Structure formats: structure tokens, C-alpha cells
Amino acid sequence: MTLNWLLTAYTSFLSLVFLGLLGIAIYPYAKKKQPEVIYKGNQKEKVLVISPCRGVDLTLKKNLSSLKSQTYKNYSVICVVDDLNDPSVPIIKELGLNLIVSDSDIGKGSGKVKAISTAIKKYPEYSVYAIADSDVEFTNYWLERMIAPFSESNVVATTSYPYFNPVGGFWSKVKMVWSFVGNGMMESDTTLFGWGGSLAFRSSLMDSKSLSEFSNSLSDDIYITRKSKSKGKLVYIGDVGLTVNTDDKFNSFMEWSNRQTALTMLGSKSNFKYGVILYSGQELLFFSSIILSISVSYLFLIFLIPFAIGEIKTYMRAPKHKAYALFIFLFINIIYLVNLAYARSMSKISWRGNDYKIVQDLSRQS
Known part of the structure; x- marks a missing residue:
């Protein structure tokens, strides 16, 4: 009885996580699209x-x-x-x-x-x-x-926003997939950034x-x-x-990704909290659905739908190296979480040979 109650409670919790992640995954496609504005012929600006x-x-x-x-x-x-x-x-x-x-x-x-x-x-x-x-x-x-x-x-x-074209080895391809988070942010007026x-x-x-x-x-x-x-x-x-x-390579990628994460958190303190909740939730749902589908019922595979949508988006965003992109997506959330944890403790960033104190940024005062 106790095990059944725990399973029911945990399944209810996973269902809430599932609905939240599914909503995030499909929101850009489900919301009413504004007609695309075609801007033409403006040559007057110097x-x-x-x-x-x-x-x-x-x-x-x-x-x-x-x-x-x-x-x-x-x-x-x-x-x-x-x-x-x-x-x-x-x-x-x-x-x-x-x-x-x-x-x-x-x-x-x-x-x-x-x-x-x-x-x-x-x-x-x-x-x-x-x-x-x-x-x-x-x-x-x-x-x-x-x-x-x-x-x-x-x-x-x-x-x-660019496509990060990998012309090197494995970690340049990881950078390609990592950067797709920026494409996602561009899809919403709320998260749109310059x-x-x-x-x-x-x-x-x-x-x-x-x-x-x-x-x-x-x-x-x-x-x-x-x-x-x-x-x-x-x-x-x-x-x-x-x-x-x-x-x-590994070191240059980690320096770059940690710096990007630190700057994102500098832009908004809440980005750390939202990032931890989002990426932890995705990993929890992914592993729970696999374990429960093996040990309890195949019906738990339905919890993989947000993950499948993410794989599809990644496949569509990668103009080449698609097999690599699908494989890297399996663990990209873990890298995001590592970036968040490391960036939270950073007091300075390295940028093109120079070190800058993060507290130096005065833009948050404007």
C-alpha cells in the first residue's frame, strides 16, 4: 500500500513537471502567430x-x-x-x-x-x-x-542570431547544440535579447x-x-x-559557455533559478520515464514527449551534423546545469585575453 501511494504521488508530481515542460515546448507553436511584417526599401538611414x-x-x-x-x-x-x-x-x-x-x-x-x-x-x-x-x-x-x-x-x-558552424572536433559540435538555446530565446518577446x-x-x-x-x-x-x-x-x-x-576544444568551449551563462545571469538574477528548475526538471522527467517504463509500465514513456520535441527542434536547427546533434542533445542539459553551478560562483570572466569583474557591470542600474 505504501509503495503504491508513493508511486501515485511521484507519478502526480511527474505529471505536473510533464505538463509544464510540454507547455514550454509547444507554446511558440500553439500561440497565435502575429503576421510577419515585411520591411522593404529603407535606405535613408546613415x-x-x-x-x-x-x-x-x-x-x-x-x-x-x-x-x-x-x-x-x-x-x-x-x-x-x-x-x-x-x-x-x-x-x-x-x-x-x-x-x-x-x-x-x-x-x-x-x-x-x-x-x-x-x-x-x-x-x-x-x-x-x-x-x-x-x-x-x-x-x-x-x-x-x-x-x-x-x-x-x-x-x-x-x-x-548566428549558426555556430563546427569546423573542429567534438566540442565544436557541442557548442553548436549548446547555442540553440539562443534560438529558443529569440522565439518569445519575453526572452528576446539583443x-x-x-x-x-x-x-x-x-x-x-x-x-x-x-x-x-x-x-x-x-x-x-x-x-x-x-x-x-x-x-x-x-x-x-x-x-x-x-x-x-573542451577548455575553450567550457570557458565560452561559462562566460555566456554568467552574462545571462548578470542580465537577470532569476535566470539561475529558472535554469535550474527547467534543466533539472527535464533530466528528472527523462530518467524517471525510462526507469518507470522498464520497472512499472510502458505508459510512462509518454513522459518522453517534451524530450522528443526537443530532439526534433535540435534536428531541424542543425543544418548539418544532425546525428551528432541528436546524440549531444541527450546530455546537453547536464552541461547547462554545470554551467549554471560554475557561473554562479564566478567573480570574474575572461574575455579575449582580459579579465573583468562581474560586479563591474553598471547596466543593471539603467
């Missing part, structure tokens, strides 16, 4: 594309070259380096791109934030600024699609006070996301074909 460069990224020359051949016409590109001895400088000069040195005294923010702030301060005549990370390869229509929504007055920022590798915003977003706050921030993503949502509309531009070529 755009400055800012590409902070430090070191030589994988396929750097190809990445920077892609910024020169945009179908959008009314734009300029500026590369910003810490100093003229940076290894990226010869490549920038070879491509004939404009180059400036970041002002190290402009604020206490990260090197990337200082680079962006320097460019904005030096070139105030532009109506829109677009951040383009040097590790991203852009399609020639990227900027045109990013700028088109600014024809609507309520749009203050636009963003897009990804700093491809992020455009109106110059009005950075008045003198805001620029001062921004230059003291650790993360450009967090500050601009929060600022744009408070001032108007942040628009996600899908299907622009961004690619980040990656050859990560």
Missing part, C-alpha cells in the same frame, strides 16, 4: 557598422570582407582595435577598411564596450549604429534586413548620459537589450544567414 577587433579570429579575413559587400548602400565600416600592434591590423589594412584605436579612458567597461563607445563618440553623425563581431561571417543582405525595420518609428533596435554580434540601434538610444552608462558596462548585449525594450521595440530578424565558424 549607418555606421562597428567591428571591434582583438586578435585574429578564425576566418577573420573572410568575416571582415563580408562587411564590404553589403547590398545596403548608405553605410560605412569602422574597425576598432586596442592598439596598432594588434594582430588583426594587417588584415584590416589589407582589406582597406577604416581603422581607429579604442579610447582606453572612455570608461570602465569591457574592451568591446570601450571600442563601441569610442566609435559612437567619434562619429556622432550617423542615425543608426550596427555592431558586427569580427568572428561572424555576414551575408551580403545582412545589413539591408537589419536596417529595414527602422522605417517604423517605434523600432529602436534590431538583432539577429545578440551583440549582430545588433543595430538608433543613435537616439545613446544620448550623452546613456553613452556614459554604456561605456562603464561589462556587456553590450545586456545594456542595449534593456535600454531598447524600455524605449521602444526590439525586433528579431531571422534567416539572415550569419555564421560563426568554430573549432573549439
Whole structure:
């Protein structure tokens, strides 16, 4: 009797977890879809594309070259380096791109934030600024699609999200699957964020006070996301074909994933709690359904439905290495939980050779 009662109670608990995870899995598809807005023909904005460069990224020359051949016409590109001895400088000069040195005294923010702030301060005549990370390869229509929504007055920022293309071994493929969490966040207005590798915003977003706050921030993503949502509309531009070529090994992947997790938690303290609940719930439901289906009844396999939906999404999001993607998805939640646990104890992050104290970020004050 006691065992039956415990099984009933545990099954009831698993049912609640199942319904919650199923709701999360199908919500983007079940909710009423807003008609897709097609933005066309906006060439009036004068755009400055800012590409902070430090070191030589994988396929750097190809990445920077892609910024020169945009179908959008009314734009300029500026590369910003810490100093003229940076290894990226010869490549920038070879491509004939404009180059400036970041002002190290402009604020206490990260090197990337200082680079962006320097460019904005030096070139105030532009109506829109677009951040383009040097590790991203852009399609020639990227900027045109990013700028088109600014024809609507309520749009203050636009963003897009890349495919992390694994050109290395196993851990570069893990990075591909890990990054799909970002695709999921882009599906909801609640979790939508401005990804700093491809992020455009109106110059009005950075008045003198805001620029001062921004230059003291650790993360450009967090500050601009929060600022744009408070001032108007942040628009996600899908299907622009961004690619980040990656050859990560275990150590570089863990450093990257822990840093991304720490920055996500910096953006919102509740992300840790929600992450632990979500990923722990998924693992609990997965293993419980398998064990109970073997020991009690095959009917418990129904609890695998949220997992199956996740596998299908992963399969669809991976343009190649699909077999790897399906296999990696089996344990990706465990990696997420490790990231959450480690990131919670981090007092600093390493970013392109520099260490930054996490408490340094002032964007949460804005």
C-alpha cells in the first residue's frame, strides 16, 4: 500500500513537471502567430557598422570582407582595435577598411564596450549604429534586413542570431547544440535579447548620459537589450544567414559557455533559478520515464514527449551534423546545469585575453 501511494504521488508530481515542460515546448507553436511584417526599401538611414577587433579570429579575413559587400548602400565600416600592434591590423589594412584605436579612458567597461563607445563618440553623425563581431561571417543582405525595420518609428533596435558552424572536433559540435538555446530565446518577446554580434540601434538610444552608462558596462548585449525594450521595440530578424565558424576544444568551449551563462545571469538574477528548475526538471522527467517504463509500465514513456520535441527542434536547427546533434542533445542539459553551478560562483570572466569583474557591470542600474 505504501509503495503504491508513493508511486501515485511521484507519478502526480511527474505529471505536473510533464505538463509544464510540454507547455514550454509547444507554446511558440500553439500561440497565435502575429503576421510577419515585411520591411522593404529603407535606405535613408546613415549607418555606421562597428567591428571591434582583438586578435585574429578564425576566418577573420573572410568575416571582415563580408562587411564590404553589403547590398545596403548608405553605410560605412569602422574597425576598432586596442592598439596598432594588434594582430588583426594587417588584415584590416589589407582589406582597406577604416581603422581607429579604442579610447582606453572612455570608461570602465569591457574592451568591446570601450571600442563601441569610442566609435559612437567619434562619429556622432550617423542615425543608426550596427555592431558586427569580427568572428561572424555576414551575408551580403545582412545589413539591408537589419536596417529595414527602422522605417517604423517605434523600432529602436534590431538583432539577429548566428549558426555556430563546427569546423573542429567534438566540442565544436557541442557548442553548436549548446547555442540553440539562443534560438529558443529569440522565439518569445519575453526572452528576446539583443545578440551583440549582430545588433543595430538608433543613435537616439545613446544620448550623452546613456553613452556614459554604456561605456562603464561589462556587456553590450545586456545594456542595449534593456535600454531598447524600455524605449521602444526590439525586433528579431531571422534567416539572415550569419555564421560563426568554430573549432573549439573542451577548455575553450567550457570557458565560452561559462562566460555566456554568467552574462545571462548578470542580465537577470532569476535566470539561475529558472535554469535550474527547467534543466533539472527535464533530466528528472527523462530518467524517471525510462526507469518507470522498464520497472512499472510502458505508459510512462509518454513522459518522453517534451524530450522528443526537443530532439526534433535540435534536428531541424542543425543544418548539418544532425546525428551528432541528436546524440549531444541527450546530455546537453547536464552541461547547462554545470554551467549554471560554475557561473554562479564566478567573480570574474575572461574575455579575449582580459579579465573583468562581474560586479563591474553598471547596466543593471539603467
